Amino acid sequence: MEYLDRHDSRTRTWVAEAIRKVEADTNRSSDTHLHVFPLPSHWGVNLYLKDESVHPTGSLKHRLARSLFLYGLANGWIGPTTTVVEASSGSTAVSEAYFARLIGVPFIAVMPASTSPEKIALIEFQGGKCHLVDDPGAIYAESHRLAAESGGFFMDQFTYAERATDWRGNNNIAESIFHQMSMEPYPVPAWIVVGAGTGGTSSTIGRYIRYRCHSTRLAVVDPEGSAFYASWKSGDPDATALGSRIEGIGRPRVEPSFLPGVIDRMIQVPDARSIAAMRWASEVTGRDVGGSTGTNLAAVVELIKEMREAGEQGSIVTLICDGGERYRGTYDNDAWLAERDLDIHPHLADLRAFLAS
Structure with a gap:
């Protein structure tokens, strides 16, 4: 260089x-919308989607x-x-x-x-x-x-993602989330849920949570075929995998920007469930979202179930990473799914039942 x-x-x-x-x-586009996901009010759990698809280039x-x-x-x-x-x-x-x-x-x-x-x-x-x-x-x-x-x-x-972003503030995504949550019923989220592609977003949010001494826990979701989950679980920084089918997240190797020490929990999500959750989100919210957003929501559902079982109230924040219009020929295409043996229907039925429970 x-x-x-x-x-x-x-x-x-x-x-x-x-x-x-x-x-x-930055002045024109940095603060993105924070949408409320409709959950039954008596659950005592509020879910928010930070919509990163509204950036000028359409993604996080x-x-x-x-x-x-x-x-x-x-x-x-x-x-x-x-x-x-x-x-x-x-x-x-x-x-x-x-x-x-x-x-x-x-x-x-x-x-x-x-x-x-x-x-x-x-x-x-x-x-x-x-x-x-x-x-x-x-x-x-x-x-x-x-x-x-x-x-x-x-x-x-993949090398510079975690060091290029000022994790202490400067209107990074973590600072934006906590600022936008400040007037909500549970202003300090119980969980923030994100995926890992480079690892830069999870590193920024995890560092900021600790720097500001928040009680929020960080959950990182990982799709099938990614090395991040296996590495975090085993502690092996050299773990490898085949690679992910969910675009934008998951990697065949552990990238330098992935910092496991700032993560409280990792959740691995099957690809069929990610895609089912992507379609379910559009049904429930009317917002057209991509596959990695589906991965986020699949993990969020599990966390909400755990919070309810434990009698815990609070808020969860996750991201709309990009729009579904980029995936018309793949995740939104039933023929594409059939060619890859991805059956989303059991997962879709389960997610629909989740809101009706």
Whole structure:
């Protein structure tokens, strides 16, 4: 990695203006809506959904991309002629392409050749270029190679996610949640429930809870095929897995930004139940949500059951990570599910019965 000449006044001026543009985006879009999920009032448990799908690029990853760009600019890694490279075929690449265009630098997303045309179109719509590789395991090495050849910068979300975000505050997602909850009946949540992709969001929230001395517990959900749950349970930082089918969360390896020490509990959710909960959420709330939101809600249901059995009252907060419109050809497609032997109907019936119990 080459550092820019910070003594060049033109570069300093450009960097200052780029940071101003990114910070201006923060003012326009950082605080997202907190929706009430309809639960029977006599349960004494309130559930809230923080809607990260309303960001300009449509997902929770907008926050991460903004933090990564500020980190790269402040560290002298991104300048006026820097090509930014990222290993991502999903929402992070869409959001990073947006910020690259905002400050006027090229962006390349390195992704498997199997990536859906819809995802490629979203990245290209934001001004990014897509570099496809046949071997999904080669995206990291290929990203390093492209960055070196172009004199650019490999953003490396999986390494820098937890350190790029200011977990003490600065309107991060944790601070936003507690501020928005301040006038609710149970202002300090009993649980906050999130998934882990890079591990950056769970690290930020877990650190903030401890820093502010809240009693809130952090539950991290993990889909089938992800290494995070196995690593947290066994304590093995080198645990590996096949990889997740729920986009945006789960990884085949334990990423550097995943911090198990800030997590109170991990819950593994079967893919069929994640997708059932995604569809159930749309039925109950009228909001179109994605698969990782379904994973969150599947775990939330288990926590609510436990709270009720224990006679505990309080609040739970989880995230709407992105919208369901990105998954019309996959999770929302019954033929796609049948091809993969995913039977969501027993889970859907169970979730419907949960509210009627």
